[in-house]
Amino acid sequence: MPAAVLPPRTLYDKIWDDHVVDVQDDGTTLLYIDRHLVHEVTSPQAFAGLEQAGRKVRRPDCTLATVDHNIPTTSRKTYKSIKTFVDEPESRGQCEALEENVKKFGVTYFGLSDRRQGIVHVIGPEQGFTLPGITCVCGDSHTSTHGAFGALAFGIGTSEVEHVLATQTILQRKAKNMRVTVEGELHEGVTSKDVILYIIGVIGTAGGTGCVIEYAGSVFRNFSMEARMSVCNMSIEGGARAGMVAPDEVTFAYLKDRPLSPKGEEWDRAVAYWKSLRTDEGAKFDIDISIRAEDIVPTVTWGTSPQDVAPITGNVPDPANITDAMKKNGVERSLKYMNLAPGTRMEDIKIDKVFIGSCTNSRIEDLRSAAKVILAVKDAKVADTVNAMVVPGSGLVKQQAEAEGLDVIFKRAGFDWREAGCSMCLGMNPDQLKPGERCASTSNRNFEGRQGPGGRTHLCSPAMAAAAALTGHLVDVRKLMGGAATTGVTSVEQIKLTNSKDYLTDTVLPPPAAQPGAELHPASGKGEAAGPVPSNVTPFKVLKGITAPLHMPNVDTDMIIPKQFLKTIKRTGLGQALFHTLRRDPATGELTDFVLNKQPYDKAVILVCDGPNFGCGSSREHAAWSLYVVPLQGYKDGACADGGQDGLWDPVGDRAVVRGHLPVQLAAERASARQAAGGAVHCAVRGRGGGRGARGGPGGASGAAAGRAGRVPV
Numbered sequence: 001m002p003a004a005v006l007p008p009r010t011l012y013d014k015i016w017d018d019h020v021v022d023v024q025d026d027g028t029t030l031l032y033i034d035r036h037l038v039h040e041v042t043s044p045q046a047f048a049g050l051e052q053a054g055r056k057v058r059r060p061d062c063t064l065a066t067v068d069h070n071i072p073t074t075s076r077k078t079y080k081s082i083k084t085f086v087d088e089p090e091s092r093g094q095c096e097a098l099e100e101n102v103k104k105f106g107v108t109y110f111g112l113s114d115r116r117q118g119i120v121h122v123i124g125p126e127q128g129f130t131l132p133g134i135t136c137v138c139g140d141s142h143t144s145t146h147g148a149f150g151a152l153a154f155g156i157g158t159s160e161v162e163h164v165l166a167t168q169t170i171l172q173r174k175a176k177n178m179r180v181t182v183e184g185e186l187h188e189g190v191t192s193k194d195v196i197l198y199i200i201g202v203i204g205t206a207g208g209t210g211c212v213i214e215y216a217g218s219v220f221r222n223f224s225m226e227a228r229m230s231v232c233n234m235s236i237e238g239g240a241r242a243g244m245v246a247p248d249e250v251t252f253a254y255l256k257d258r259p260l261s262p263k264g265e266e267w268d269r270a271v272a273y274w275k276s277l278r279t280d281e282g283a284k285f286d287i288d289i290s291i292r293a294e295d296i297v298p299t300v301t302w303g304t305s306p307q308d309v310a311p312i313t314g315n316v317p318d319p320a321n322i323t324d325a326m327k328k329n330g331v332e333r334s335l336k337y338m339n340l341a342p343g344t345r346m347e348d349i350k351i352d353k354v355f356i357g358s359c360t361n362s363r364i365e366d367l368r369s370a371a372k373v374i375l376a377v378k379d380a381k382v383a384d385t386v387n388a389m390v391v392p393g394s395g396l397v398k399q400q401a402e403a404e405g406l407d408v409i410f411k412r413a414g415f416d417w418r419e420a421g422c423s424m425c426l427g428m429n430p431d432q433l434k435p436g437e438r439c440a441s442t443s444n445r446n447f448e449g450r451q452g453p454g455g456r457t458h459l460c461s462p463a464m465a466a467a468a469a470l471t472g473h474l475v476d477v478r479k480l481m482g483g484a485a486t487t488g489v490t491s492v493e494q495i496k497l498t499n500s501k502d503y504l505t506d507t508v509l510p511p512p513a514a515q516p517g518a519e520l521h522p523a524s525g526k527g528e529a530a531g532p533v534p535s536n537v538t539p540f541k542v543l544k545g546i547t548a549p550l551h552m553p554n555v556d557t558d559m560i561i562p563k564q565f566l567k568t569i570k571r572t573g574l575g576q577a578l579f580h581t582l583r584r585d586p587a588t589g590e591l592t593d594f595v596l597n598k599q600p601y602d603k604a605v606i607l608v609c610d611g612p613n614f615g616c617g618s619s620r621e622h623a624a625w626s627l628y629v630v631p632l633q634g635y636k637d638g639a640c641a642d643g644g645q646d647g648l649w650d651p652v653g654d655r656a657v658v659r660g661h662l663p664v665q666l667a668a669e670r671a672s673a674r675q676a677a678g679g680a681v682h683c684a685v686r687g688r689g690g691g692r693g694a695r696g697g698p699g700g701a702s703g704a705a706a707g708r709a710g711r712v713p714v
């Protein structure tokens, strides 16, 4: 018999196919998950659910936890415990909850006294936890970062975190294939951050919706792993589920001898498998974009969406030139928020703060690139009007940077040199912008209030951020660097380059402790999970009630629920947080004229947004939870909105809840899909689909793992 000829497949198709545990009739697929990263913000409710259902963490050896969002980045010289170190009670509560949970469930944890602690997307690759060909998830949208290794890596919601903890599987629908090719030579001074900002400018924040992007072409091939990570990291800002780069010699060299990379014969087998992970000739992409490297110059954002980019040589847009009404309103709103006049030259924008850090740009090469700008300027000093901080992505990055003398370069120039964490990227910790402050930031989101209520963010590369710190305004870094501005590892003599692997002395992770008590519920004869907890989402066919209209494009998750409300360890009481910064004047706390504050929409049970790209941004399921709680009668009256629903008081949120319905699904189908807040997740753990989870989990999932073990050591 002639051998069956497989149709050409993309890199994404191959990884997907290798992880399928079970496919339902409608195409919904149970996918095996190889690696699960956990942080304190999106895990407390998941661990609580596990405990309630009496389940274990299925693969503690494939699960790695750290604290990053809530922690202060001040000196840890006198660090004793979270209790004494984290002042803010809710932040402390989340960190303590994680510390308790990792102990209870035997999950490996890098805490604040461990030098391997850092931003969750920095520590995974650093340890060799992230490998080519794997599936990797985390309750965090920037999990896309790990795609730089040729992995399928994506952010998930808290219900899914629980599902993965319990079963090491996840329910997914296959995304579309999208390719972004950048060919040619980059100009001097143009970095991976400029490349990804430029790409998002071209495709828009919704351009990759429903897709997994493969980055192809000479530019990505010539990039280091750090540069590839910065690109894949921001795939989510282009709306994509994930981003990936085919693994190659650069990937293998990065991974060799990392603590969790395969060793010996396993390494050889793994590399042989990894080499097969490239898109076949003739494979079909649903969307194919080509960009010329030569067209890209240092790029900065001017507005409140990552697609609001301009070349540093350009100007802020003028809404008068925009004909589409919704777009025009959007630009006007952004300019007002950013306090920028139409047509302002980008280089004329003065800044107050500089933040070099975040999971996009806090790795050693990012810090070298910023330090190199400082070295290129004689007697460089941070401008008098500017406050600048550098926050390494992990304790190991910090250690290496200090060994290379980068800390001295930064401190001598007047930068603040901090400890590892998310810091001012999101401002869930003390590092925040004050209202009205303007920041040149190497992070990934410039949403309203992202770095602090009323704060204004301009996204840029580490080199551009350093240049802005020295001059006090956005500036073309090439003017400071002369001919020295290159994209790769610095060649400036004063920086003595070291090898990051020299800092990885902890060769093995501590083995997870035995888990007490909790046993997996044995599958019933029908293959149904016997967990006692019923699904808390009841499907509905018809939902009647007042419908509030929202005419806005790009309603991001930070608008739906600002970061300060993510510190809860519960799922309830979030109604008061819904659209908080739009509903209440940040200065006075007074109710604004936002649609949900106006009659009759203050009694609405359904929200319909007609602008594109609702719910873009983070994986915070809190956004869906806050939408699920329906505000009634200006926070006061307990009457149910339409009399037809079974409304009840939510004692925590002091709001009425429509029980058994999920308005968010009507309001924002795409958002709910992206945030994975849907009933399917619960069903898979707890309800009807639990049978599938249980069948696929203990049987199918370990089968899948065993099947791959020869190729990808797990």
Ligand SMILES: CC(C)[C@H](C(=O)O)[C@@H](O)C(=O)O
Binding pocket: 041, 042, 069, 139, 140, 141, 142, 155, 426, 566, 617, 618, 619, 620, 621
């Ligand atoms: C807290 C977390 C859910 C969130 C994300 O998913 O991105 C955060 O990391 C962010 O950057 O907004």
Ligand code: SF4
Binding pocket: 068, 069, 119, 120, 140, 142, 358, 359, 360, 421, 422, 425, 426, 443, 444
């Ligand atoms: S985007 Fe910012 S807040 Fe989110 S994980 Fe990365 S560093 Fe942390």
